[in-house]
Amino acid sequence: MSGIPRIKINNHETFFYQYEFSLLDAMEAQRITAPYSCRGGYCGCCKARLLDGEVEYVQDSLVDLADDEILTCCCIPKTHIEVELPQE
Numbered sequence: 826m827s828g829i830p831r832i833k834i835n836n837h838e839t840f841f842y843q844y845e846f847s848l849l850d851a852m853e854a855q856r857i858t859a860p861y862s863c864r865g866g867y868c869g870c871c872k873a874r875l876l877d878g879e880v881e882y883v884q885d886s887l888v889d890l891a892d893d894e895i896l897t898c899c900c901i902p903k904t905h906i907e908v909e910l911p912q913e
């Protein structure tokens with residue numbers, strides 16, 4: 826893929842990935858409130874659904890995930906992505 830990955834959250838906020846450590850950090854840099862706790866891949870609090878695109882893991886996920894689930898503290902976008910955060 827060419828270009829910087831574009832991240833779309835909850836079919837609403839869209840922004841470009843700016844090489845933050847993780848998708849969670851990228852959302853926080855945009856002041857998007859996303860759930861988290863451990864930031865280390867073991868609590869599962871940051872679980873979200875990947876609706877479109879691909880991510881790459883930068884730290885190990887120790888949580889069981891369904892095929893369309895990701896841990897935002899552990900991955901970064903590899904392509905343009907569309908993510909759905911759990912509703913509060």
Ligand code: FES
Pocket residue numbers: 860861862863864865866867868869870871872888896897898899
């Ligand atoms: S914040 Fe705990 S697994 Fe991501």
